[in-house]
Amino acid sequence: MSQTLILRRPDDWHLHLRDGAMLRAVLPETARHFARAIVMPNLVPPVVTSGDARAYRDRILAALPEGADFTPLMTLYLTENTDPEDVAAAHAAGLITAVKLYPAGATTNSASGVRDFDAVRPVLDRMAEIGLPLCVHGEVTDPATDIFDREAVFIDRVLDPIRRATPGLRVVMEHITTSQGVDYVGSQDRDLAATITTHHLVINRNHMLAGGIRPHYYCLPVAKREEHRLALRAAATGGDRRFFLGTDSAPHTDPLKENACGCAGCFTAPNTLSILAHVFEDEGALDRLEGFASLHGSAFYGLPPNETRITLTRGAPVHYPARIETGEGPVTVFDPGFPLHWHVT
């Protein structure tokens, strides 16, 4: 017997769309299922001013397939030179939904990020005043901190002090990967939330490293031990409104992934919803999928939920392409390692 789930159309609260030919290839994969997405600003060069955000938004809208119903929600890349007034004006004009903090050197295209957190204090103060959320890539970057500990150390050493010094600042910890991330969000008030990716609900570090190195499972923050994956699954499927979907779908071409120094990022846009339905079914939480994918994020950002619906139907295995072609080369689609049965229409 086939089983059907009807959900409000989901949103993706953390997405990389890139630019140019890559943008044109990956955007339809998200627009097919999602109504809105927070678009990350880590282009080269990054999206740092309101003018950059407006121009990037226009390029995204121009790349949308005919008839697509998709709204990009823009972000600014926080640098030590960001002008608080430019941020406030972009917010007041409805141009941006958040500002993104990358510690310099933490991840893909983060070289223009923040080294000295005191240098961005005026921007953070202004954001707290106007209620504009800060999205955070939460990892320290000092070489002495083990890569598997970088998120937990960031919470204690950077994030908690910033939040204490900036009362009222609304923060989203992006792509949390640890039980410490889950616990920190759970212990705080409604000004703090977290996105969780699809892939971190599926893989732990063994999937990436045991029995051969699998570069398509390499992303940042890097997948952790199994106990952390289980904590993320409990948070995502537990119904707490502070946790919501941000796929962090992050396309890189195969030659850049399958490389002696491979890029970080998993491309999950095409099959994310089928995988999530599988995960929520496994956890006996299909009734909570709509909250995680379609309701909690918009509530945090103060936006109305989408009025349109998608239908998930459980049936014969559904096949997604192993990779998509882009004008820049092939991009491998994340392989969850199990057959998918949930069709999305």
Ligand SMILES: NC(=O)N[C@@H](CC(=O)O)C(=O)O
């Ligand atoms: N997640 C990743 O591994 N990569 C992202 C950057 C990021 O979100 O940290 C990318 O832009 O490729």
Ligand SMILES: [Zn+2]
């Ligand atoms: Zn990141």
Ligand SMILES: [Zn+2]
């Ligand atoms: Zn990302």
